[in-house]
Amino acid sequence: MIEILLGEIEKAVHVEQHEKELIAGLFHEKKYSKGDYFLKESDVCRHVGFVISGVMRYYINDDGEEKTYGFAKESDFVCNNESFLPQQPSRQIIQALEDCTLLIVGYNDLQTFYTSLKNGERFGRIVIEQVFVKTLQGLNSFYTDSPELRYQKFVKEYPDLLQRIPQYYIASYVGVKPQSLSRIRSRNTSRK
Amino acid sequence: MIEILLGEIEKAVHVEQHEKELIAGLFHEKKYSKGDYFLKESDVCRHVGFVISGVMRYYINDDGEEKTYGFAKESDFVCNNESFLPQQPSRQIIQALEDCTLLIVGYNDLQTFYTSLKNGERFGRIVIEQVFVKTLQGLNSFYTDSPELRYQKFVKEYPDLLQRIPQYYIASYVGVKPQSLSRIRSRNTSRK
Numbered sequence: 001m002i003e004i005l006l007g008e009i010e011k012a013v014h015v016e017q018h019e020k021e022l023i024a025g026l027f028h029e030k031k032y033s034k035g036d037y038f039l040k041e042s043d044v045c046r047h048v049g050f051v052i053s054g055v056m057r058y059y060i061n062d063d064g065e066e067k068t069y070g071f072a073k074e075s076d077f078v079c080n081n082e083s084f085l086p087q088q089p090s091r092q093i094i095q096a097l098e099d100c101t102l103l104i105v106g107y108n109d110l111q112t113f114y115t116s117l118k119n120g121e122r123f124g125r126i127v128i129e130q131v132f133v134k135t136l137q138g139l140n141s142f143y144t145d146s147p148e149l150r151y152q153k154f155v156k157e158y159p160d161l162l163q164r165i166p167q168y169y170i171a172s173y174v175g176v177k178p179q180s181l182s183r184i185r186s187r188n189t190s191r192k
Numbered sequence: 193m194i195e196i197l198l199g200e201i202e203k204a205v206h207v208e209q210h211e212k213e214l215i216a217g218l219f220h221e222k223k224y225s226k227g228d229y230f231l232k233e234s235d236v237c238r239h240v241g242f243v244i245s246g247v248m249r250y251y252i253n254d255d256g257e258e259k260t261y262g263f264a265k266e267s268d269f270v271c272n273n274e275s276f277l278p279q280q281p282s283r284q285i286i287q288a289l290e291d292c293t294l295l296i297v298g299y300n301d302l303q304t305f306y307t308s309l310k311n312g313e314r315f316g317r318i319v320i321e322q323v324f325v326k327t328l329q330g331l332n333s334f335y336t337d338s339p340e341l342r343y344q345k346f347v348k349e350y351p352d353l354l355q356r357i358p359q360y361y362i363a364s365y366v367g368v369k370p371q372s373l374s375r376i377r378s379r380n381t382s383r384k
Contacts, residue, residue: 082328085321091332114317121313125306125320129277132324136274136331140283143335 001029005050005103008075012126013119026113027103032056038078038094038102045083045090047104051076054100055161057169059093068172070138071097071158071165078102081131097165142175150174151184193221197242197295200267204318205311218305219295224248230270230286230294237275237282239296243268246292247353249361251285260364262330263289263350263357270294273323289357334367342366343376 002024009015009023027050032038038056039045049056049072056078058069069092072078083090087107105113114120141153151174155162162170171181194216201207201215219242224230230248231237241248241264248270250261261284264270275282279299297305306312333345343366347354354362363373 081321081324082332085325114314119313121311121317122306125313125317128317128320128324129273132273132320132327133277135324135328139328139331139335140274143331 001052001101001103002027004052004075008050009123013123016118019117022116023113026109027105030102030104032096032100032102034096034099036096036100038096039080039083039090039092041091041093042089043083044087045080045094046087047079047106048084048110049078049102049104051078052101052103054096054098054102055165056100057095057097057165059095059172060091061093066172067142067175068169069142070173071161073158073161077127077131079131081128081135097169147174147176147180148184148187151181151188155188193244193293193295194219196244196267200242201315205315208310211309214308215305218301219297222294222296224288224292224294226288226291228288228292230288231272231275231282231284233283233285234281235275236279237272237286238279239271239298240276240302241270241294241296243270244293244295246288246290246294247357248292249287249289249357251287251364252283253285258364259334259367260361261334262365263353265350265353269319269323271323273320273327289361339366339368339372340376340379343373343380347380 002020005027006015006020006023015023030049032054038049041061051072051074053074056072058071058080059066060069072094078094080090080092080094082088083092084107114124117123141150145153154170154173167178167181171178174181174184176184194212197219198207198212198215207215222241224246230241233253243264243266245266248264250263250272251258252261264286270286272282272284272286275284276299306316309315333342337345346362346365359370359373363370366373366376368376
């Protein structure tokens with residue numbers, strides 16, 4: 001299981017053999033049943049997760065209405081950085097949409113990762129840069145894109161999730177009611 | 193001038209004497225007259241700046257209406273990371289509101305900074321984390337806070353800019369017409 005994470009890290013930086021054992025000691029396996037929360041509203045996000053299997057959903061509860069920002073699936077890191085980095089309460093919620101297996105690392109252990117590995121800081125910088133850009137693009141899309149464009153982006157970014165998660169969550173991501181999503185889907189299908 | 197930048201870097205990490213000369217060689221002084229652009233719409237952001245003197249404004253042009261995201265002033269870094277990190281065209285515009293003096297570093301020279309300094313990667317990670325959190329908070333505020341709250345946050349975050357920049361730009365940041373800003377200001381003053 002740790003091999004999948006190590007493979008992901010080695011896409012960005014070189015890792016020495018003895019460092020692999022250190023990494024294996026910092027990350028721990030955690031299982032979430034469908035419906036379990038990785039992060040609840042108002043809790044502080046204390047871990048970064050790496051998804052081995054399953055899908056997690058990011059959303060906020062806006063006066064009773066759930067608004068979906070995004071999803072994390074196999075080989076994605078999962079974290080609310082707005083809460084994790086300053087260790088402040090989260091407005092965002094992260095919930096398992098399927099039974100999930102994650103490798104998680106705590107805040108202090110992640111600092112050990114950064115300082116103890118030769119390329120730890122470099123890996124941290126590269127990942128946070130990637131997550132930063134993806135988060136900015138996601139937020140700007142969330143607030144400014146039309147539902148039609150949101151749907152097209154969803155299909156492009158998460159093609160395998162189309163069949164994997166309930167339509168209700170896709171509609172929430174797109175920003176429409178489920179019945180409107182059906183119309184958007186059929187328009188997009190007829191165009192192909 | 194480089195001493196101000198070095199002081200800022202040394203708040204986060206230790207810098208060796210010989211590394212200071214390297215840093216001085218990577219950053220270059222650049223002056224912007226009031227009205228000049230640090231970054232134009234559709235251009236790729238190729239530099240990170242560090243403000244020695246003056247104020248810069250971040251905004252987007254939304255169908256002819258300028259929407260102001262934030263400001264950078266003395267000892268702030270200035271950059272549109274959504275454009276700089278992936279080296280893609282910018283939607284955001286960054287413009288000098290006063291005559292400004294910046295120290296700027298190009299994309300490739302910044303990579304040299306990261307790899308050549310003992311703590312270069314660490315500094316890069318720490319700064320990008322801080323900028324990430326500030327950017328997320330700013331974006332969420334931009335899209336969800338009331339004008340009243342935006343004004344209160346402006347006063348708290350940029351107290352010296354209240355007298356320094358035209359009301360027009362403060363109104364644009366708050367998200368109201370200048371005449372509405374006057375009403376918000378007087379309500380906030382009368383509460384004190």
